[in-house]
Amino acid sequence: MNALIKAFYHESTSTISYVVYDRQGGHAAIIDSVLDFAENSGKLWTAFADEQIAFVRDNDLTVDWILETHAHADHLSAAYYLRRQLNSKIGVGEGITKVQKTFKLIFNVDDAELAANGDVFDHLFQDNESFQIGALQGQVLMTPGHTNDSVTYLIEGNAFVGDTLFMPDSGTARCDFPGGDAGVLYDSVNRLHQLPPETRLWMCHDYQPGGRELAYETTVAESFRTNIHIHDGTEKAAFIAVRENRDKTLDVPRLLYPSVQVNIRGGQMPAAESNEQAYIKIPLSVSTSLK
Template sequence: MRTVPDVSAHFDEATNTISYIIKDPSSDCCAIVDSVLDINYAAGRISYDHANVLINEVKERGLTLDWIIETHVHADHLSAAPYIQAELGGKVGVGDKIMLVQETFGKIFNEGTEFQRDGSQFDALFKDGDRYKVGQMECFAIYTPGHTPACMAHVMGNATFTGDTLFMPDSGSARADFPGGDAGKLYDSIQKVLSLPDEMRLFMCHDYGPNDREIQWETTVAEQKQKNIHVGLGKTREEFIKFRTARDAQLDVPKLILPSLQVNMRAGELPSDPDGNLMLKVPVNAL
């Protein structure tokens, strides 16, 4: 908590995702968390506007990129990790339970034996409690399953990047109905995050501006404990499971779930056909 990193947030309006550049206060080293690759799905076109904003900021500030962190295999946006890595270097890391996601969706997308299901597409696979450094800043990963079976929160000094485990207090929490999701496990994971010091800064992966408020992404453990509409003020595990299950049954499938899963389980690489042409699949009635 004595280390206060500089956190630069970048909101992507198309996917309501917030990507972060986190700088070690004692060096010129940084990490990027949850980058976004732009896609026009209807036209089948990829572009790099959001990623270029991150790359340009890192270059302009004279920073060295140590890590490109994925908090989980996102179902609502594509990762730009390989593109950023090619420009800036750094290691791409994700939770070690990525193998569960690869196995599940490898079957759904009818991937062949050439698709490795061992997480080898990533440079680092984090286990619960694993420690690493951004420059001289001590960081560690917390296993937070529930939204997906491979979610991790990342603590960097007095800042924690929660992925989709939590939303802003007036938005509550993420869904838990994807394959491998579990509302009870999500509640338990939220309690892990809320066991951090009250003054810990929490940074969200998404915000949707409920009730027409401005987009926000930073809160604290204390604020979440008091005001989170899904888990705050001592709501029980049973209450959360009942609410989350009923709420998830009403939600639409994310618009970009099909391209996102295929790309993100490959650490941001696009799949290709046998001739090397970039190609996405649309499994019918599989989700």
């Protein structure tokens, strides 16, 4: 069965989120949702997610799944909000527990607030696990390397790759976050490039290099032929060198700290403190002269 796909572009984070559904009046999944967030003020709102809810209701859809390809470091997930609005289940790869354990230490989160066992999500997918979206058949492919928990959702010839791949002129995701590994990413991209060549690859981000128009869909054949970081004939050692050298030049993502703190909680905010106010932490790197 052919999947119907509606893409939504979140301009401020260059994120593409998808509603995938079997038919009007049928069943759907929302992939890689986004909360609106102003980092200068801490203001959070739901305009983008509400656009997706409006689409769901206009098409009389039942949303079975809110799917996360990984715990994103560049936008805050709207998964928890959407789950409450749509009575859906949040799914993520089982590697999320590794990410939770890593960032619990970085942000000094205690066990009472976050157990790091994935229980803030409704389902932890295993490699090659199958799932249904109404009449649509889905399969989960573990594609780590960018993060420990990165997965690809393969739905009726469509692969939603998260940050594992970008459009061919943008290459691949960085691997310098905790748990990232360029060699592992090479293997994951090769796994995707071994899918049938006509498989459609749907990106989670597009940064429009050179000012080109927004693009977020390609094919396995095109990516395998022209991806600037890893294509037909690219050796593993060469890819690792290119990826690691490029990562050394990259700044910390603008929304890294707020995003990860929310996303490892399945889109929920950190627990409010004694004044009933929730806060985002930023670990400080203090020079010797200031100590």
